[in-house]
Amino acid sequence: MKEGITINTLNKDRKIQILESILSSLRDWDGTSESAVGIIASNEPYFTQLKSMEQEESAEDKEVLIEIHQKIVVEQKKLMFHIKQERTKLKSQLDQVSKKSKVVKNYMSMKNHSIFVDRNL
Numbered sequence: 001m002k003e004g005i006t007i008n009t010l011n012k013d014r015k016i017q018i019l020e021s022i023l024s025s026l027r028d029w030d031g032t033s034e035s036a037v038g039i040i041a042s043n044e045p046y047f048t049q050l051k052s053m054e055q056e057e058s059a060e061d062k063e064v065l066i067e068i069h070q071k072i073v074v075e076q077k078k079l080m081f082h083i084k085q086e087r088t089k090l091k092s093q094l095d096q097v098s099k100k101s102k103v104v105k106n107y108m109s110m111k112n113h114s115i116f117v118d119r120n121l
Contacts, residue, residue: 011053012061018046019068026075033086036079 022043029039 018049022046023072036083
């Protein structure tokens with residue numbers, strides 16, 4: 001029985017370590033979209049490890065894990081909010097560039113087509 005307790009304790013400690021690593025990387029975010037994408041990618045293996053470690057925990061262990069999970073959710077929401085804002089801003093800029101391109105294209109097409117008036121009609 002002691003061996004089972006030791007394995008559960010090791011598993012719990014490893015889960016806490018993984019969750020703390022995720023939380024640390026989220027807190028180290030510098031506010032840029034590039035680093036946000038990098039953080040999401042670097043945290044993916046941690047989530048995979050957590051999924052493979054699923055087992056029953058005691059109520060006390062669950063409380064600790066839930067507290068860390070909640071902190072992660074808060075930090076990740078900040079990151080996702082920024083990414084959504086950045087996406088909206090980039091879409092708007094792309095629309096503006098597209099409109100400017102259309103105006104220039106229309107102007108150039110009008111300029112390239114010379115109109116001659118035949119006065120001998």
